[in-house]
Ligand SMILES: Nc1ncnc2c1ncn2[C@@H]1O[C@H](COP(=O)(O)OP(=O)(O)O)[C@@H](O)[C@H]1O
């Protein structure tokens with residue numbers, strides 16, 4: 025079981041879709057792909073689409089929090105969307121939703137990035 | 142909910158991050174003979190992933206040449222899982238258990254591993270000795286489906 029990462033651009037929003045299982049082994053790959061994209065410039069915001077993420081453990085929380093710090097330091101927003109119940113439970117327990125906004129689907133997450141805060 | 146007799150399985154594997162998925166899937170498929178709910182199975186996969194990852198990252202400091210040992214026992218509705226390493230050990234177990242505590246913040250650790258194990262399992266015991274290694278022992282009692290539906 026591995027992780028597949030799909031990257032998309034929408035204006036200044038980087039959209040990353042994760043499919044499969046996000047653990048310590050896969051987290052390095054996620055960190056690197058997102059950092060590489062951000063390094064190219066032109067992005068302010070990050071949307072993580074977790075619709076097809078079937079499993080995640082605390083290593084996933086670590087990599088998500090790491091990207092959140094990076095994006096917000098640069099003045100951007102980060103949004104999560106389409107979280108499955110099992111992953112939602114872990115995030116809820118860890119208090120992730122106190123800092124990271126979540127949306128039903130990718131469209132509403134993208135829309136929320138454009139709203140001035 | 143099936144009632145099964147006493148059964149066990151054991152695994153020994155190299156402390157490589159590739160084996161994190163192998164370990165959680167192996168334990169999940171062993172305990173599935175108890176017919177757990179999807180949620181219970183996710184709990185099991187998650188805690189195995191947490192403990193094995195800790196052995197890889199902290200116990201053996203990502204050197205990849207250590208051995209991780211996993212044993213799971215099932216009886217009735219009870220699942221017990223033991224995960225051991227012979228790595229660096231933990232000097233202060235009480236501090237290590239605290240939510241958000243991590244000794245490796247530079248590696249983007251969340252410090253939530255032990256908190257997750259304690260939340261998803263009914264019992265979590267940690268034995269550790271610096272320089273000798275760490276053993277995490279966890280127990281979960283599955284709920285009877287009929288009971289859950291009646292509630
Ligand atoms: N098997 C182990 N061997 C040595 N140290 C460990 C082990 N498991 C956990 N620890 C220590 O306990 C701390 C907390 O673990 P955990 O809650 O899983 O958080 P994290 O893995 O994100 O650091 C770790 O940072 C580490 O210092």
Ligand SMILES: [Mg+2]
Nearest residue numbers: 191195254255
């Ligand atoms: Mg951990």
